[in-house]
Amino acid sequence: MAKRKKQKQIFKYECTMTGEIYKTTKKAENPDDLISVSAYYEMNPEEDDRPENIKKELGVE
Incomplete structure (x- = not known):
């Protein structure tokens, strides 16, 4: 019998x-x-461990 x-x-x-x-x-x-990942990093910028090129693409300083 097939599942x-x-x-x-x-x-x-x-x-x-x-x-x-x-x-x-x-x-x-x-x-x-x-909350979304971007909202989390907006609330906690000190924990933002994304690479620099990703931050530039998203317009994060």
Whole structure:
């Protein structure tokens, strides 16, 4: 007997700071507390460990 392929469920969430919409395959416990990566680095610039060329592409100083 053939196995049926399990359908992945996709969840859409919106960043509370930037309004950016992104998709995940896992349900979030607190979707109102989610922020995007760019919003996180905007809030915590001292923890921004991205390479310099990426920062220049995004316009981050």
